[in-house]
Amino acid sequence: MEKKTPLNSWHRAERANMAIFGGYEMPLWYPTGARKEHLSVLTDAGIFDTSHMAVITVSGKEARHLLQFCFTKDLDRCIGKNKTPLVQGRSAYGAFLCEDGTVLDDAIVSQIVDDHYVVVVNAGMGEPITEHLQNHAQTRSSVSIIDLTDRLGKIDVQGPHAARLLEPHLADPQRVFERMPYFSFKGYFDDRSPLSDEVRLIDGTPILLSRTGYTGEFGFELFMDEAHLIHVWNRLLHAGRDAGLTPCGLAARDSLRTGAMLPLSHQDIGPWPFINHPWQHALPYDERGIVFTKKFLGDTALKHCANPAFVYPFAGFDLRKIAPGDLSIVTNAEGNEVGTVLTCVTDVAIDRYQETIFSIASPNAPEGFQPKGLSCGFIKVNTPLAYGSIIEIKNGRRILKAEIVQDIRPDRTARKPMVQMR
Amino acid sequence: MKEISDLILPDNVKYAEDHEWARSEGGAVTVGVNDYAQDQLGDIVYVELPAVGDTFKKGEEFGSIESVKAVSEMYMPIGGEITAVNEDLEDSPELINESPYENGWIIKVVPTDEHELNALMDKKAYIGMLKGSE
Numbered sequence: 001m002e003k004k005t006p007l008n009s010w011h012r013a014e015r016a017n018m019a020i021f022g023g024y025e026m027p028l029w030y031p032t033g034a035r036k037e038h039l040s041v042l043t044d045a046g047i048f049d050t051s052h053m054a055v056i057t058v059s060g061k062e063a064r065h066l067l068q069f070c071f072t073k074d075l076d077r078c079i080g081k082n083k084t085p086l087v088q089g090r091s092a093y094g095a096f097l098c099e100d101g102t103v104l105d106d107a108i109v110s111q112i113v114d115d116h117y118v119v120v121v122n123a124g125m126g127e128p129i130t131e132h133l134q135n136h137a138q139t140r141s142s143v144s145i146i147d148l149t150d151r152l153g154k155i156d157v158q159g160p161h162a163a164r165l166l167e168p169h170l171a172d173p174q175r176v177f178e179r180m181p182y183f184s185f186k187g188y189f190d191d192r193s194p195l196s197d198e199v200r201l202i203d204g205t206p207i208l209l210s211r212t213g214y215t216g217e218f219g220f221e222l223f224m225d226e227a228h229l230i231h232v233w234n235r236l237l238h239a240g241r242d243a244g245l246t247p248c249g250l251a252a253r254d255s256l257r258t259g260a261m262l263p264l265s266h267q268d269i270g271p272w273p274f275i276n277h278p279w280q281h282a283l284p285y286d287e288r289g290i291v292f293t294k295k296f297l298g299d300t301a302l303k304h305c306a307n308p309a310f311v312y313p314f315a316g317f318d319l320r321k322i323a324p325g326d327l328s329i330v331t332n333a334e335g336n337e338v339g340t341v342l343t344c345v346t347d348v349a350i351d352r353y354q355e356t357i358f359s360i361a362s363p364n365a366p367e368g369f370q371p372k373g374l375s376c377g378f379i380k381v382n383t384p385l386a387y388g389s390i391i392e393i394k395n396g397r398r399i400l401k402a403e404i405v406q407d408i409r410p411d412r413t414a415r416k417p418m419v420q421m422r
Numbered sequence: 423m424k425e426i427s428d429l430i431l432p433d434n435v436k437y438a439e440d441h442e443w444a445r446s447e448g449g450a451v452t453v454g455v456n457d458y459a460q461d462q463l464g465d466i467v468y469v470e471l472p473a474v475g476d477t478f479k480k481g482e483e484f485g486s487i488e489s490v491k492a493v494s495e496m497y498m499p500i501g502g503e504i505t506a507v508n509e510d511l512e513d514s515p516e517l518i519n520e521s522p523y524e525n526g527w528i529i530k531v532v533p534t535d536e537h538e539l540n541a542l543m544d545k546k547a548y549i550g551m552l553k554g555s556e
Contacts, residue, residue, distance in 0.1 A: 033465040345490075348490070
């Protein structure tokens with residue numbers, strides 16, 4: 001029996017097309033349609049129910065040491081250009097590996113205070129990751145790992161107008177938005193924490209507000225006690241809908257994240273060694289990108305794996321896509337079959353003009369630019385491929401030409417300074 | 423997602439199991455995908471059409487329809503020769519979402535065997551099939 005988020009009846013009343021994802025019945029799209037939902041996140045803002053994601057707290061004297069050992073990102077070298085340590089109020093992206101270097105799940109780790117961290121993992125992964133961390137804790141008495149699955153609700157507000165749409169609901173927006181860079185957060189979802197006074201809605205609801213998301217665009221994730229979810233959702237939408245705030249389902253989330261080159265756990269990263277992929281920043285490489293700056297679970301396997309696969313992003317030449325998966329085939333320029341397609345979606349906000357990919361948000365887009373969309377995604381191959389090289393992706397009768405690219409949707413807003421977005 | 427009771431299912435077309443519809447218009451039979459199919463597929467972004475003059479047997483794949491979600495094959499509800507394709511779908515595939523039985527028609531077919539059209543489901547039988555698969 002699939003699980004439901006507290007907003008399930010709302011999605012159904014809005015006549016969303018529903019599907020099972022990660023064990024939860026979630027909206028794929030609303031009657032607006034996934035195309036307009038995707039575009040709304042580039043032009044205005046979208047609102048997503050992401051309560052299927054799981055949250056774990058890790059606290060105690062051993063907390064940081066345990067995360068340093070189990071998480072691929074080096075928490076002592078991860079913030080900004082100078083690679084300073086993770087501190088209170090900041091977040092880092094990485095993965096949890098098995099000893100053989102394969103991926104259990106990816107995650108965002110946030111430092112709430114010293115010795116207290118919040119770990120956000122994917123739907124259904126709260127329990128297995130909690131167990132994994134417990135198994136690797138040296139002394140259970142010095143670390144407490146709590147799985148908050150289904151006890152928190154999460155709403156993502158993503159798009160260039162996200163701050164403007166959120167502002168009227170915050171008790172003290174000036175204080176909240178001041179000094180809030182990408183991958184930082186403020187507040188806490190539990191009233192008992194002194195941090196909960198950092199971010200409250202005007203009705204007093206305490207939230208953890210983070211400048212993160214899964215769309216590649218400017219925006220926030222709002223973590224709160226599950227009891228507040230419906231109320232906050234309705235409040236945001238009631239005030240924001242006429243101003244362009246669009247409810248978005250998982251289809252738009254999938255196409256937005258792919259265009260932003262973000263991996264989907266258990267699809268683009270999974271049971272193969274976590275190396276040779278576009279997410280090198282999730283690994284603790286030194287400046288030269290050669291050696292690891294820390295010891296962590298799975299490191300030996302990554303350093304010594306024989307014939308590891310390579311994962312690359314690709315962009316097609318029109319909007320057509322193929323079904324990804326084991327039946328798909330990737331052929332290199334010499335005509336050899338070299339792998340399979342992990343993800344293939346259409347980013348409807350982009351298109352090619354002459355040699356270049358533009359987005360509807362590109363300031364330098366050609367006049368009258370009206371994208372039809374481009375297929376894009378990730379491939380997993382057994383041989384290195386050069387950026388710019390042309391491949392064929394195939395499934396069944398359909399064969400498409402695609403290019404290995406370093407980036408997919410240009411001019412994304414996720415990292416823009418807050419002052420430009422208010 | 424539409425409830426079965428909300429689906430637009432005209433009385434003057436016949437229904438195939440794969441959610442295509444067929445409507446006799448003089449000598450030719452017009453074929454498209456029905457309201458249930460377009461609702462399930464979501465925003466349609468591309469339609470791959472056969473060439474005029476192609477012939478197919480009943481049940482053969484004649485093209486594909488691509489939504490934001492997936493690529494789906496379309497199957498001939500009846501056998502016959504393609505005499506026309508809806509060229510408007512090239513620039514406006516969303517016509518299938520907006521008007522699945524009129525502006526969003528897909529092909530016209532001269533049937534090989536008239537009986538194949540009669541053998542397709544009527545609205546009542548089709549609704550029965552949908553309810554059975556719920």
